Amino acid sequence: MKIVFMGTPSFAAVCLKGILASEHSVLAVVTIPDKPQGRGRKIKPSAVKKVAEENRIKIFQPESLKEPVFIKKLQNLNADLFVVVAFKILPREVFTIPAKGTLNVHASLLPRYRGAAPINWAIINGEKETGVTTMLIDEQIDTGGILLRDRQSISSDMTAGELHDLLAAKGSRLLIKTLDLLEEGLIQPQKQDNRLASKAPKITKELCHIDFNKPAVHVYNLIRGLDPYPAAFTLHRGRLLKIFKSSYSLLPMGNIKAGTIIAKGKKSFTVACNPGSIEVFEVQLEGKKRMAVHSFFNGYPLSVGEVLN
Numbered sequence: 001m002k003i004v005f006m007g008t009p010s011f012a013a014v015c016l017k018g019i020l021a022s023e024h025s026v027l028a029v030v031t032i033p034d035k036p037q038g039r040g041r042k043i044k045p046s047a048v049k050k051v052a053e054e055n056r057i058k059i060f061q062p063e064s065l066k067e068p069v070f071i072k073k074l075q076n077l078n079a080d081l082f083v084v085v086a087f088k089i090l091p092r093e094v095f096t097i098p099a100k101g102t103l104n105v106h107a108s109l110l111p112r113y114r115g116a117a118p119i120n121w122a123i124i125n126g127e128k129e130t131g132v133t134t135m136l137i138d139e140q141i142d143t144g145g146i147l148l149r150d151r152q153s154i155s156s157d158m159t160a161g162e163l164h165d166l167l168a169a170k171g172s173r174l175l176i177k178t179l180d181l182l183e184e185g186l187i188q189p190q191k192q193d194n195r196l197a198s199k200a201p202k203i204t205k206e207l208c209h210i211d212f213n214k215p216a217v218h219v220y221n222l223i224r225g226l227d228p229y230p231a232a233f234t235l236h237r238g239r240l241l242k243i244f245k246s247s248y249s250l251l252p253m254g255n256i257k258a259g260t261i262i263a264k265g266k267k268s269f270t271v272a273c274n275p276g277s278i279e280v281f282e283v284q285l286e287g288k289k290r291m292a293v294h295s296f297f298n299g300y301p302l303s304v305g306e307v308l309n
Contacts, residue, residue: 001080001100001183005048006030011168012085013047015105018172019083020055024179027077028058030087066091081182083175084137095137100182102137105171107164108200109133109149111192114142115200119167120160122200124225126217129153130163132171134178136189143197145189147182150174159227203230210234210243212259212308216276220248223278231284234259234308241308244282244290253277259308267294271308 001024005016008031019026029052037044045053052059062070065088074082074097082102084090095102108118109131115121122130131151138144150170154163181187203226210219210232223232223246231242253272256262262277263270270279284290285300296302 001025001179002027002078003179004028004030004074004077004079004082004098005085006082006087006090007048007085008032008046009086010047011107011164011171012087013051014168015083015085015172015175016048016051018176019179020051022176022179024176024183026055026057027079028060028074030060030062030074032088033061033063065094071097081179083179085171085175089141090137092139103147103175103178103182104135104137104142104144105175106133106135106142107167107171109151110135110142110146111194111197113198113200116202118200119164120200120203120225122154122225123158123160123163124221126221127154130167132167132174134174135192143192143194145191147178147187147189148174157224159224161228205230208232210309212271212278213274216248216250216273216278219273219278220246228290236302236306236308240286242284242290243278243280244284246281247279248273248276249279250276257307261302261304261306261308264302264304266297267292269293269302 003019003024003026005019005026007016029048031046031048034043034045036042049059060070060073071093079098081098081100082095084102085105090102110133113121129151131149133149134147135144152166152170208226208230210222212219223243226232227244233240233242252275256272258272258274260272261269262272268279268281270277281293282290283293283296
């Protein structure tokens, strides 16, 4: 089939590479305009644009998906299908252009975790299983007819970054299988059961701020669900301290105030929760790089009895 691909981050780039390695053809790629990224705030292209440039594919980067000139260009391509992965919400005048509709790859087992951050929320909520879904887009967010799904287990220590990589590879394979079946007319969309739906809204800074008054397992899941980005954080002496690798204990802390540093070793420090505690092994101090706690101790004071936040 002749496809127009729409996407932005690395998850989408993996799926684009999958199509390029298949028998289907990519007529053009739609992605966001280049924007400042990283500490230096240098203007950089999206991961999807990089793949398109490497393969000499036509690239569109509209400021608005409703631009009449952009929509006319899409219509003139005469694509069989649009494929959308980790991109903006498409207006109706765009997703209805191709004869076979617009296909989306979503990183959850729909109707569970509809929204912008399904990978993060699956781990934050302590799920043991998630997956990827291919569906046909409609006017609502992630409510279209399901084509195929593939499951993925979540281990108790898996981070959002690790799950992301597993689901990107799985999503790419599922996408190709879906395209093949659509081309042959061997698959039909199945309506979602809205009674089973749950949401995965965009991650906010407020969510990333650790509340040590929560149970230790909740704090632990939040930390790994935001690792590596945007990262859970606390405050120490007025400076932002991101927390990454950790473990947790359910042992009660008695009358110790939540957020108190209750132990300090050579390679870790332990913080009281309510109930339980979190042992921290990797951190990133504001303005510094991510590092192991033993390296952090070399240049920054942290004492037993201090209270974070």
